[in-house]
Amino acid sequence: MTATISAIEAILVDLPTIRAHQLAMTTMQQQTLVIVRLRCSDGVEGMGEATTIGGLSYGEESPESIKLTIDTYLAPALVGQDASNVHGAMARLNKVARGNRFAKSALESAMLDAQGKRLGVPLATLLGGAVRDTLPVLWTLASGDTGRDIEEAEGLLEQRRHNTFKLKIGRRSVRDDVAHVSAIKRALGDRARVTVDVNQAWNEAEAAVGIAALEAAGIDLIEQPTPREHRAALARLAARFVVPIMADEAVTGPEDAMELARLGAADVFALKIAKSGGIFGMLRTAAVGDAAGIALYGGTMLEGAVGTIAAAHGFCTLPQLAWGTELFGPLLVKDDIVTERPVFKDFALHLPQGPGLGLAIDEDKLAHYRRKV
Numbered sequence: 001m002t003a004t005i006s007a008i009e010a011i012l013v014d015l016p017t018i019r020a021h022q023l024a025m026t027t028m029q030q031q032t033l034v035i036v037r038l039r040c041s042d043g044v045e046g047m048g049e050a051t052t053i054g055g056l057s058y059g060e061e062s063p064e065s066i067k068l069t070i071d072t073y074l075a076p077a078l079v080g081q082d083a084s085n086v087h088g089a090m091a092r093l094n095k096v097a098r099g100n101r102f103a104k105s106a107l108e109s110a111m112l113d114a115q116g117k118r119l120g121v122p123l124a125t126l127l128g129g130a131v132r133d134t135l136p137v138l139w140t141l142a143s144g145d146t147g148r149d150i151e152e153a154e155g156l157l158e159q160r161r162h163n164t165f166k167l168k169i170g171r172r173s174v175r176d177d178v179a180h181v182s183a184i185k186r187a188l189g190d191r192a193r194v195t196v197d198v199n200q201a202w203n204e205a206e207a208a209v210g211i212a213a214l215e216a217a218g219i220d221l222i223e224q225p226t227p228r229e230h231r232a233a234l235a236r237l238a239a240r241f242v243v244p245i246m247a248d249e250a251v252t253g254p255e256d257a258m259e260l261a262r263l264g265a266a267d268v269f270a271l272k273i274a275k276s277g278g279i280f281g282m283l284r285t286a287a288v289g290d291a292a293g294i295a296l297y298g299g300t301m302l303e304g305a306v307g308t309i310a311a312a313h314g315f316c317t318l319p320q321l322a323w324g325t326e327l328f329g330p331l332l333v334k335d336d337i338v339t340e341r342p343v344f345k346d347f348a349l350h351l352p353q354g355p356g357l358g359l360a361i362d363e364d365k366l367a368h369y370r371r372k373v
């Protein structure tokens with residue numbers, strides 16, 4: 001008999017970060033995960049995660065709104081449905097709710113985790129198979145202090161944990177940001193790649209000045225310099241500079257990807273399962289990038305282990321992933337709610353090999369870190 005979905009629980013989990021994480025729009029002192037537990041009539045349980053950055057400062061869904069959306073609208077639409085028909089379930093969710101991609105992504109991951117466990121195969125195998133079992137992972141330097149960032153990078157190079165560093169800029173003046181980035185690049189030299197993420201903070205004129213200086217300083221990639229809606233500005237910047245421009249906030253699903261490709265607005269797409277409404281949405285976005293000759297990068301919403309590993313299974317199946325990934329979220333939090341935390345070594349994340357996500361919930365940790373009120 002076909003298994004059906006019997007219950008769905010969305011749990012807010014507050015985890016402390018190892019240090020403050022400064023971005024253009026917020027400073028994170030902790031990270032809140034929305035963990036989904038999806039129980040099925042055959043006893044199989046799947047888990048998923050929806051996480052954002054800084055409440056509502058990054059996207060249109062907050063952890064609290066994701067939980068409310070799942071509890072009130074999405075879970076009731078799934079309970080009683082065939083647990084092994086993921087496309088059918090997602091079509092149903094897209095009928096009952098517009099948008100809310102982060103919430104939908106968590107549910108899709110949980111269904112895929114359950115189905116993988118049911119069939120005894122890793123999630124990547126369900127997707128057609130992995131073409132790699134490790135993913136290069138960069139680290140974001142965002143302590144807010146240049147000296148401390150350099151020290152952090154030196155330590156991570158020494159440990160062979162990361163050899164690419166992304167700097168979060170856009171909070172200060174262009175001049176101060178350029179000085180900060182250039183100092184870090186000078187200190188690290190050819191031993192590391194350095195990229196920047198402006199998180200939409202510059203207007204086009206600021207971006208032109210900033211990118212010219214960053215290009216001269218040897219920076220390898222410029223992520224989302226201008227507001228997501230200003231596609232023509234991004235296209236002009238991409239045409240003007242040799243250093244590649246990456247779209248992040250501007251590219252959510254395949255439709256955005258299509259339009260950016262048509263405009264020639266980006267050299268690289270940052271893919272994220274959350275903003276594409278799940279792994280399949282991310283794969284469709286990637287396919288448009290492939291068709292347009294745009295390089296791909298595996299992005300993060302700074303998820304913990306569950307969301308990170310869900311994304312990793314998807315990224316491991318992509319034919320090309322020229323810019324590697326930034327799946328370092330599990331390393332930014334002090335602790336997590338799984339029994340075995342993801343393995344990062346030799347500059348890469350190693351994909352777990354067990355069925356589904358290949359992760360198990362640590363019930364004591366979940367009880368400890370779940371939000372009590």
Ligand code: MUC
Nearest residue numbers: 140197199248300302326
């Ligand atoms: C973003 O905008 O890319 C990724 C790494 C990081 O530090 O923040 C995120 C979000």
Ligand code: MG
Nearest residue numbers: 197223224248
């Ligand atoms: Mg970004």
